[in-house]
Amino acid sequence: MLINKKIYLILWVIIALTLSLLFFFDQFFIQILIIGLLCFITWTISPKWQPQLGREISKINTTCVAFGCLIYLAWIIRNSYTGFSIFLLNQVLFHMGEMLHVAFYKFNEIKWGSYLINHSFGYNLAISFSISEYFLESSLFNKNIYIFIFIGFLTTLLGHIFRIGAFISAKQSFHHQVQSKKASDHILITSGIYKISRHPSYFGFFIYSLGQQIIMINPISFIAYVPVLYKFFISRIYLEEHYLYQFFGYAYQEYSARTPVLIPFIEYFLRF
Structure with a gap:
């Protein structure tokens, strides 16, 4: 059960990290670079952390980067x-x-x-x-x-x-x-x-x-x-x-x- 909770917590950590970086760097070009870098890191590193899940964990974690972007978008258009x-x-x-x-x-x-x-x-x-x-x-x-x-x-x-x-x-x-x-x-x-x-x-x-x-x-x-x-x-x-x-x-x-x-x-x- 503990490892399951850790995985879910990490998903929220990825969302929070994405959101924090977008707020900290408010230049659009830099934000695009940050999003691309976060997607690349989560896609490549995730299978090494949970090899039994393969590319599924890459897709799961990278989606959280997208969720962080949606929350940021929600803030700026509020x-x-x-x-x-x-x-x-x-x-x-x-x-x-x-x-x-x-x-x-x-x-x-x-x-x-x-x-x-x-x-x-x-x-x-x-x-x-x-x-x-x-x-x-x-x-x-x-x-x-x-x-x-x-x-x-x-x-x-x-x-x-x-x-x-x-x-x-x-x-x-x-x-x-x-x-x-x-x-x-x-x-x-x-x-x-x-x-x-x-x-x-x-x-x-x-x-x-x-x-x-x-x-x-x-x-x-x-x-x-x-x-x-x-x-x-x-x-x-x-x-x-x-x-x-x-x-x-x-x-x-x-x-x-x-x-x-x-x-x-x-x-x-x-x-x-």
Whole structure:
């Protein structure tokens, strides 16, 4: 467990180092050189530190240089594009949160894909569409409406709490993919954040995604996200609960009867 925690800590150290150097050297040309040098160092040295991971650890660590750059970008645009700057910070925290679970509890499965940056074509399309809407509408009207940004920020914060809380509560029993076969270490989790929601990671991602659109004041993306998210989670939860009933029988039936999903109205759709 210690080595896993060390790896995750080093990822944040790389982010902090990148950010610190960019703040210290504020000339653009020097910043480009710093970014290039950090990418080269992390790419070449990382496999020597963790040879069993090969180039995966190079990609993992170099991505943290990019995360440091995104945080720096969020800082310098914070006044002109407040909503988008918070959106960027949320994206870094979200993807680092996904890596947290694998680094701590499933180190043998760690890979660049553990960030879930390449989750799916649909996910990347949705992100691209929401960013495009933000900047298009920013050219037409002021999007720095702080009451919406604040509400959206609180919503995404709650989403982070539920999502990361699910990782910490379930530990090695949490999986990014629906499991059709019960692993030896797969147990029914009903404690921690699972006392509040029986699918806290799904609820967390649901409100996080909508909160991001509130932060950026994207009315079109917000409306479009709702049916897409419902379609995804209805099919996902239906399939997952099918296997959970097979794995744990009456124990899961009893647990699901007393513990809601928390995504509004989704219990109704799960009946069909």
